[in-house]
Amino acid sequence: MCCYFDDVLVGLPYRHFMDNGWVSEPEYACLKEWHEAVDAYKVPGDSHDSEYDNQAILNDSEWRRIVALGAEARKKLLQLTA
Numbered sequence: 327m328c329c330y331f332d333d334v335l336v337g338l339p340y341r342h343f344m345d346n347g348w349v350s351e352p353e354y355a356c357l358k359e360w361h362e363a364v365d366a367y368k369v370p371g372d373s374h375d376s377e378y379d380n381q382a383i384l385n386d387s388e389w390r391r392i393v394a395l396g397a398e399a400r401k402k403l404l405q406l407t408a
Contacts, residue, residue, distance in 0.1 A: 330364065356402035360395040367392060 331337065340361065343349040367389065370382045383389050 327364070327367075352406055353403060356406065357399050360392065360399040363392045363395055 335343075340349060340354050340357075344351060344354060369376045369379070370386050371379060376382065
């Protein structure tokens with residue numbers, strides 16, 4: 327999560343990248359649902375250590391849904407370049 331939001335997006339909204347021509351509207355449309363789901367994701371559990379419970383996260387049905395959304399977003403992005 328930190329790599330995506332902090333390193334890739336450097337804490338900026340996607341609108342910044344679209345306004346500068348680095349991401350097109352069609353590209354963002356492919357990612358929007360996945361991006362919003364990742365942004366809203368809360369790890370299972372209620373302690374700070376829950377963020378490091380890899381097994382709980384991998385078994386979480388919401389995380390699995392997000393992974394499936396990511397796979398679908400990837401397919402859509404690849405279709406844009408075809």
